[in-house]
Amino acid sequence: MGNRMVIALGGNAIQLGNGSTAAEQREACYHTAEQLVSIIRNGYEIVLAHGNGPQVGNIILQNQISQCEKLPAMPLDTCGAMSQGMIGYWLQSALYEVFKQQGIEKETVTILTQVQVDKEDQAFQNPTKPIGSFYTKEEADKLQEEKGYTMVEDAGRGFRRVVASPKPINIIEKNVINSLLNQQVVVVATGGGGIPVTICGSHLEGVEAVIDKDFASEKLAELVDAETLLILTAVEKVAINYGKDNEQWLSELSVEEAEEYIKEKHFAPGSMLPKIEAAITFAKSKPGRKVIITSLDKANVAVEGRTGTVISA
């Protein structure tokens, strides 16, 4: 098996600030493709995973605004599938262009990915995953009353809808993803954490949830036997005492240290915490596996070992 890497793209790889038009998000994806090209050129077998929080929330809203008898709103699993197709298209198109410009003979394909979850997962009783736009308190109260949404305050930035976020158990399309990697194809997979499904006999049942993309990327990295999980976000390194006077940026983090820092609450739930939890799971899953957390613009330098936070057993 070659040198495999799963790259989990954070929100800013697809959407910069509030730029939510197709042109603006395509521009962000093009920038992402430019940042990743030298890693791809260096011979890694790459799977790109990505989030979908803002996009799936917007698809749901578009569905509801246009809803009428002849245009029924689609359920959340189907909206998740739409977001995978849309973002996969933008990434495929951006990589096609950058490969052509740089004379790289590679193809990219997006796999619509279904991810198995447990229907008894406690997450269904306690929705925690913020999706879509931010609202004022008054707007949030109205949505809660009219649509029955659960709305919560999100890190001082306003109110957002939260949905269930069960843990990924298995990736239904793992074999085809592995085959494509063996053929040196760049694969976009498990977008938006994957489409959550439960297995009911011979039937896959889509469920109303959004899986965390860091946990899904970790599962994917295990199932394709990757050596590295590269988590790209908005910060160059992980910090302890983040945002405080005694903030300390970390270059290396052992699993034991990470577990201790979680207990001391150094990582914000819903943002850095799932990345660290995913990193611990992956680093523990097999000797030699490591996770790098860094920013999109430092991805190359971090893969060369010159920045980022490396988490290993």
Ligand SMILES: Nc1ncnc2c1ncn2[C@@H]1O[C@H](COP(=O)(O)OP(=O)(O)O)[C@@H](O)[C@H]1O
């Ligand atoms: N301990 C920490 N160290 C570094 N960043 C942290 C920490 N705790 C919270 N963060 C915040 O978490 C953000 C990453 O989470 P988020 O924006 O949700 O991820 P994503 O890039 O996957 O969309 C960082 O940009 C940073 O603002």
Ligand SMILES: NC(=O)OP(=O)(O)O
């Ligand atoms: N599905 C998911 O985790 O998306 P975000 O990373 O955009 O929140």
